[in-house]
Amino acid sequence: MKRFKSKEKCIIIGGGLAGLISSIDLKQRGYEVELIEKRRYPFHRVCGEFISNEVRPYLFSLGIFPHEINYVNIDQFILSSETGRFAQCRMQMGGLGISRYSLDHFLYTKALQNGVLFTEATVEEVVFEDSHFKVRLANSEERQAALVIGAFGKRSALDKRLNRAFMKERSAYMGIKWHMYAELPANTVALHHFRGGYAGLSRVEEGKVNFCYLTTGDVFRQYRDIDDMEAGLLRKNPHLDDFLSSATRAFEKPEVISQVSFAAKAAVEEHILMCGDAAGLIHPLCGNGMAMAIHSAMLACSEADRFLSGKVSRLEMERAYSRQWKKAFHTRLTFGKYAQKLMESPPLFAGAIRLATASPYLLKKAVGLSHGKPLLQRA
Numbered sequence: 001m002k003r004f005k006s007k008e009k010c011i012i013i014g015g016g017l018a019g020l021i022s023s024i025d026l027k028q029r030g031y032e033v034e035l036i037e038k039r040r041y042p043f044h045r046v047c048g049e050f051i052s053n054e055v056r057p058y059l060f061s062l063g064i065f066p067h068e069i070n071y072v073n074i075d076q077f078i079l080s081s082e083t084g085r086f087a088q089c090r091m092q093m094g095g096l097g098i099s100r101y102s103l104d105h106f107l108y109t110k111a112l113q114n115g116v117l118f119t120e121a122t123v124e125e126v127v128f129e130d131s132h133f134k135v136r137l138a139n140s141e142e143r144q145a146a147l148v149i150g151a152f153g154k155r156s157a158l159d160k161r162l163n164r165a166f167m168k169e170r171s172a173y174m175g176i177k178w179h180m181y182a183e184l185p186a187n188t189v190a191l192h193h194f195r196g197g198y199a200g201l202s203r204v205e206e207g208k209v210n211f212c213y214l215t216t217g218d219v220f221r222q223y224r225d226i227d228d229m230e231a232g233l234l235r236k237n238p239h240l241d242d243f244l245s246s247a248t249r250a251f252e253k254p255e256v257i258s259q260v261s262f263a264a265k266a267a268v269e270e271h272i273l274m275c276g277d278a279a280g281l282i283h284p285l286c287g288n289g290m291a292m293a294i295h296s297a298m299l300a301c302s303e304a305d306r307f308l309s310g311k312v313s314r315l316e317m318e319r320a321y322s323r324q325w326k327k328a329f330h331t332r333l334t335f336g337k338y339a340q341k342l343m344e345s346p347p348l349f350a351g352a353i354r355l356a357t358a359s360p361y362l363l364k365k366a367v368g369l370s371h372g373k374p375l376l377q378r379a
Contacts, residue, residue: 009034010304011135011145013123013158016045017100017293018276018300019151020107023116024062025301031308034117034143036135042105046175046257048200048284049210050074050189051103052095052291054374058298064110070205072097077367078190079356081349084238087356089364093371095291097189099179099204123152125161128271131314147304151275151297155259159278162270166263173260175284176226177212182247184209191285192239195219198285198343199240208250211243214284217258226254262337267325268318273300279325283336285343286370292329299324335369 010026012019015037023035059065075094080086112118122138126148135143152158159167184190189202197215204210213234223229235241260281267279276293300321307317343349356363 008032008146008308009144010147010149010308011036011133011143012149012151013126013135014150014152014156014276014278015039015041015108015118016104016151016153016276017107017290018278018297019149020104020111021062021064021294021297022149022151022275022301023111024064024107024114025297026304027111027114027116028062029301029305031305032117033115034119034145035111036119036121036123036137036143038120038122040120041108042101044177044179044251044255045100045104046177046212046255047100047210048202048212048287048289049099049204050095050097050200050202050287050290051294052288052371053093054371055291055294057374058294064107066098066103066106069098069102069106072186072203072205074187074189074202076185076188077363078188078239079353079363080190080192080237080239081353082193082195082237082346083350085350085353085357086239087353087360087363089356089360089367091367092364093368093374095189095287097186097202097204097210099208099210102205123158126150126158126270126272133271147308148272149275149300149304150269150272150278152278154257154277154281155261156278162272164265164269166261166265169261169263171259171261171263172216172218173214173262174217174220174256174258175212175214175260177210177255179204179208179250180211180243180247181207181250182209182243184243189287190239191287192237193343193346193349194234194237194240195346196233199234199237200284200287201243209243209247211247212284214260226256262340267322271314271318273304273318273321275300280329280333282329282333282370283340285339286332286336288332288370291371292332295328296325299328332370335366339366339370 078088125136196219199213303321
């Protein structure tokens with residue numbers, strides 16, 4: 001079985017959490033790595049900015065735990081209905097409040113220190129032939145690689161190029177994110193329901209609060225703009241009303257993303273290992289997208305190493321990665337789908353809040369279903 005030389009390149013498309021961490025992991029395993037990202041660091045992303053402690057051991061094993069960033073330790077969870085009724089519990093595992101602006105830039109710096117090559121460009125096309133990939137950039141430059149990891153996020157022009165099934169389904173969801181200066185218990189992540197969506201609040205570094213919410217285009221079109229929607233809809237939840245009444249914005253305008261799809265995706269497409277949101281997006285109410293992106297990077301790099309070192313064939317690598325991905329994430333994705341349906345029905349969600357108020361154990365159990373076990377070390 002062929003063993004690829006370390007000089008043969010691995011290309012990673014997309015520089016979010018999954019892409020950055022994949023680049024560092026593969027580089028530390030001895031492979032040449034190029035990461036192609038169309039935007040220049042640092043920049044903001046629509047994200048809940050809570051990262052479960054399950055990934056701490058893996059980050060430590062790579063030497064990239066973000067000690068330098070003044071992150072916030074979070075171990076309390078509050079869930080409220082649009083009427084203001086709420087339930088709360090302590091999270092068994094807990095996590096960190098940290099902005100993507102700071103974390104992604106930190107990981108970018110670490111990747112550079114590890115020797116990862118960065119190219120600021122848009123990928124137009126990826127073609128697999130004769131056991132290698134040809135990656136064509138928007139400026140007509142071309143790269144070759146033995147392995148490609150697709151970490152290009154929730155929705156990309158490349159998804160359309162690859163004719164991925166989920167692109168045929170129109171998605172109604174949109175996400176909006178602000179950073180605010182406001183009062184919020186430092187150790188708390190809160191999820192507040194409003195008719196047509198829900199908003200997450202958690203503290204990040206520099207005394208800021210991440211205010212990120214999901215709604216639909218149909219709901220948004222009932223209002224003049226984002227300000228009008230926040231005033232006329234979100235503030236009907238007393239907790240959000242209290243928060244917005246005292247908060248001041250750290251952004252001039254919000255980060256917005258539309259056409260957010262939670263449809264099933266394949267973990268491998270045209271021999272590309274999909275990673276992070278490109279492989280599957282968990283409903284944000286589960287608060288675990290960042291940890292899933294990091295976990296998927298670990299799985300992809302482990303299987304890629306077995307292939308590149310000649311231990312398995314490409315087909316065996318692809319099948320193993322697909323199996324490992326499903327084993328790791330199927331339960332929480334399924335839980336997220338049903339939790340989303342529950343939140344989209346105000347009467348059912350109100351009943352769930354009453355139940356969670358009466359039995360905090362049930363809420364704690366539900367939080368646990370959306371998270372995984374600690375990743376002990378690099379596989």
